[in-house]
Amino acid sequence: MSEPIQEIAQLIESVSGFVIGDRSTNVLASFVRERVARGGFAGVERYIDYLRRHPESEEWRHILSKITIKESFLFRAVAQFKALENTILGEIAGRRAKRRLRVWCAGCARGEEAATLAIVLADHPIVGTWHWSVLATDVDDAALADAERGVYGPRAVARVPAETLERHFVRHDRGYELNPELRRRIEYRQLNLIAQPVDLAGEEFDLIFLRNVLIYFRPEIQRRVIESVEEVLESDGTVFLGPSESLIHLGTKLKARDLGDCFCYRLPPISGDEVVDTAITNRATRPTRAPTADPVPMPRQPSDDGDAPPSFDVRLEATIKALEEGSHRRAVAGLAALRHELPESAVIHALEGVALERLAVPEKAAHAYRAALYLAPEMDEVRFLLARVLEELGRSKAAVREYRTALTGLGPASGFMTSTMKRLGYPAHDQMIQICLEKINSD
Template structure:
């Protein structure tokens, strides 16, 4: 927070201490804009409690038994979510993750961490039903959030029509019931989902170690400091089964890393996968290992499920070729970006780089190819080559904020703090010209802008540099 505060608001020393309490309790590190919202929320709560002195309210927040700190956190925590948000992640779920799980004869667990009002958890359950997974294995989708009021809304499962903007007519008819105020998730979906309050800072987790097949934690840690993200991610990684997948939000990917997690590509998005043990493991997990090693995506009706329908996402989401289709259509060295992404998703980094290099040799003017080249080189630990790829992407697409964001991440990893800040600032200036709802690689411009401000302290840093740019 900077500068003097309006006399009608909360004195800055009090507000700073309240912000510190909130971060200690929830991990939320508030920026200037959020502190203004906090100021308004504190004024509102003091009026509701008929309190006149800000210092008295601060004392109340420090009383654990009062529960007031939890109430205040719920007032300022961002609950933005939507059904089938981040469409590339749900395509990866449909084309890769669910076909694997159809072959695994055991209970399947999905966890939506930071689920807010429940749209994401219900979306995961609908995807499971569309794939026919509950017909062959017990399924549990767990939704957790620090906000108990949001969880109560999630459990009710009632949403206004605008919340179903990404839900096509067929899915709406199959899994929702009309109500006077909008729509209600039907009992078939609700039966798969459980809810529980959980604070991501807690060391005690709501599920046992190595019990989760799929973890979504999206646009939650974007409000945390990097060190907090590291601690949270390391804890979350412990609950994933070997071969299980973790999907953070797009802007959170660079920081949500932990020992035992490897970066994988799913066509038009990335995720982390829990590394498989060298030994073969249990018989029931072997189909998953064969799928991850071989790269062939099962089609509906194969394996243990006969005649199932392929998971259908909202109609606005385009189809993505399966790994098998990509293999047959693009033999090694043909230079297909899709086959490069599929190779990366199987862990075959050498072939992925071979494919993207061939694509660039055929057409060096494709910014998306240079972006993939940079991401793959970064994954391989060749940061100089990664920087070359992102700079070529920037040259070909100077109006895009993404190459600046990638460069900032790279500089941050190198410890070039000022260079990272400069690139975050450049990305932020472009993002500020876009509509907040503009989609960029599966995330809104608004959330990407918040990431720039959070991790880069985006501002006027053009004159600062620790190295050549």
């Protein structure tokens, strides 16, 4: 990256949190050339100087609109909306005296997520009759202007059930328009999540959707954003992140709750046994920017700490040993306890799948593999295992689909899951690739 382009990348990161990776350098460089020429600046240095001196300018608005990624669609990661509908809203309805619900959709892009939330809330038999509203915010003014129009193209509504589309939208030549009574419940507001303090004076939210935003930030900025979220979350409120995002390495106050097919986060203290202390999860992770497929470290050797209870890592190693020795029931019990502590660990779910498969309960094994892949879709070796189980269950079409997907990602790999699978006698990646090809070709 040339020095001025690096300077602009840093400037953009300091304003938006957005990290411009090396692979995007050329795109940024040509974008800057175009802006320098269009704005009549006498060179990049002058452009940088202008940006520094005019933080509220139209030019900054344009930059933020161009660099941020607006990928979204209605009912994205539908398991979360199902959990909201089937579990979270019912719980809120059961314990609430006040018939009000306030939702914050942070990083709302062109309003796809806010529209989905409005639909789910409106359709809920109890909460739907309450006074509920959604605050939808984004750093990008242009995206917000689109969101206010409430019109979505065919791709954005492709996952909306036909009956829901019929009830809540009007179709016209520009696309599908969300009904005005739902649009009235959504307030769109420009808000930069990395501004300090986040400008939500005195507001509190029962639900916060902060999905697929943190992935673009460095961990220190992620932590700062989560602290702001904690500030405005009702004490019994719920946070949803994107399926591939995790607070696992951030050490935040929020604690994960396993909802079956997905996770949400809540503030302590909460009742019940579904919580996991992020203090526990902190040590069980790699300090990487993005969520990882290996939310557990390489197990350490047992230490002789006197009477201290065995650490998470030691117990994990014990379950792998149990699998190696063929003590599958012991492994299942150990892994269930570990999952209880660290429900966000894709590796624990995957190993549970292995143990369950070896105990000849393929349905449950498939469920565990799916949970692992939900958390870490990039674990292609686990997708391979899922494909095999589906095949065993007679679901050959679904199996071939998974073999195909696994094939696109399988390659030379290292990592905790890969080395563990090697220990457990599974084929190496090149053999898996071969098997995937055979299965696909014989389909």
